[in-house]
Structures are given as C-alpha cells and as structure tokens.
C-alpha cells in the first residue's frame with residue numbers, strides 16, 4: 462500500500478459517521494458481544510471520535526458513568542448532539558496523557574484508534590493506569606496490513622493512479638502479535654484476542670461514492686484531485702467494484718480485537 466505523508470483530518474463528524482461510523486458500529490457490535498461487560502461499570506472510551514461506538518455502550522451496557530476523550534473538537538461536537546449521549550462527559554484529550562487519576566474507571570476501550578496514537582505503548586499504559594485492579598482494557602482495530610480495511614479497493618485504486626491515501630501513523634499496531642505485546646508490556650493479564658469479520662452493503666455506487674467524498678482518509682485524496690481527475694478515478698473505481706454495471710455493493714472488513722485485565726486486587 463502506498464501512503465501519503467498527509468495526516469488524516471477529522472473535521473466533519475457527520476461525514477465521518479457515514480464513512481466510518483457505520484463500519485465502527487458493525488465491528489463494535491461483535492466486539493461488545495465478545496467482551497460481554499457487566500452493567501453498572503465506569504466506562505472510558507479513548508478516541509471516542511463522533512461517538513460511533515460510545516452509542517453502543519450507552520444503549521447496551523447500562524454504564525454507571527461514561528466518559529469519551531478525543532483530540533478532535535469536530536468529532537466531539539457531533540457526539541455531544543446525539544440524543545443517546547446526553548449523559549456522557551466528552552473531553553478533548555490525547556490517549557497518551559489521559560487527564561484522569563489512577564483507577565478512576567472499570568472499563569477502558571479504544572475502538573479503531575490504536576493505529577492513530579503516535580506511541581501506542583504510552584496509550585495502552587495510560588488505559589492500564591486509569592482502570593482499577595480487576596478492570597478491563599480492550600480495543601479493536603482494522604487489520605490494516607492484512608487487507609481488513611473496509612476501503613481497501615479505494616486505497617489500492619488511489620495508489621494505482623499515484624494518489625496515495627493518508628494513513629494513520631502506527632499501522633503496525635493493528636497486528637495481533639503487536640497488540641498482544643502492547644497489552645503484555647502494559648502489565649495486563651488474561652489477554653485474549655479475536656478476529657471480527659463484518660460486511661456493509663451500499664445501496665448503489667452513487668451512495669458509496671458520496672460516502673467516500675464526505676469522509677476523511679480516502680476522501681482527502683479525492684478532494685485533492687481536480688474535476689477531470691476525480692471523474693476518471695470514479696470510472697476506474699466503479700469498474701473495479703461493479704463489474705455487473707449497477708446494483709448494491711457489499712464490502713467485507715476485518716478487525717483485530719484484544720482484551721486484558723488490570724492485575725489485582
């Protein structure tokens with residue numbers, strides 16, 4: 462995969478929701494069923510973004526309290542508008558320096574974020590610090606290097622036309638063996654991993670294309686093209702995704718998930 466050195470910008474919570482939030486909830490549903498949390502816990506959602514996964518915690522896990530942190534105000538402002546998230550505390554912060562005391566939470570999650578953290582080990586150590594003994598630190602991340610990214614067809618086609626897609630800085634952190642090392646190095650025990658496979662169907666190519674245009678990542682690469690380049694690229698992508706010419710488009714994606722327990726009490 463060819464990469465651009467341009468950072469991914471999260472400047473539009475609604476565009477993010479169509480582009481990635483829908484995918485996050487699809488994988489997040491499998492993740493939540495797997496981690497099967499007890500009700501009444503103090504939750505921290507690290508890199509909560511626009512609240513895509515936070516919604517699932519609020520709806521399904523009966524939290525005692527729920528805090529989401531993210532460095533993007535555009536994402537946080539979208540999350541703050543969501544009717545289900547009115548009791549959630551959203552804080553602008555970085556995963557590598559969580560603004561909370563030790564042992565303040567029972568459950569910390571990092572949904573689709575670890576590869577965005579410049580020093581993933583610091584992020585995992587911070588989650589282990591703020592979770593109380595006996596609590597859980599868990600995450601899921603697209604299998605970026607193994608072909609699990611939902612828009613792989615788009616990034617490959619962009620590379621083919623010399624327009625690399627902006628990518629997160631710590632892609633290797635999505636490998637299962639790297640995740641296991643990170644969790645072990647942070648002193649977490651009872652480490653378990655899982656692969657979560659999902660599919661999403663777009664009603665037609667138009668819907669798929671407008672989803673791309675409004676999103677970060679591949680959307681940024683498309684925004685940098687002139688009209689002629691964009692329409693040439695659109696035709697190439699359509700030919701790749703819709704050999705039959707029309708109709709719905711179903712795409713697969715695959716995430717790596719991990720969970721571990723803070724030792725003690």
Ligand SMILES: C[S@@+](CC[C@H](N)C(=O)[O-])C[C@H]1O[C@@H](n2cnc3c(N)ncnc32)[C@H](O)[C@@H]1O
Pocket residue numbers: 471481482485507508509510511512513514530531532533536554555556557571572573574577578579
């Ligand atoms: C792919 S989005 C995931 C958002 C949400 N968790 C979800 O599941 O849809 C990645 C998020 O990580 C956030 N992020 C980037 N760098 C971060 C960091 N150092 N600490 C915490 N969050 C970060 C971005 O602002 C963005 O909202």
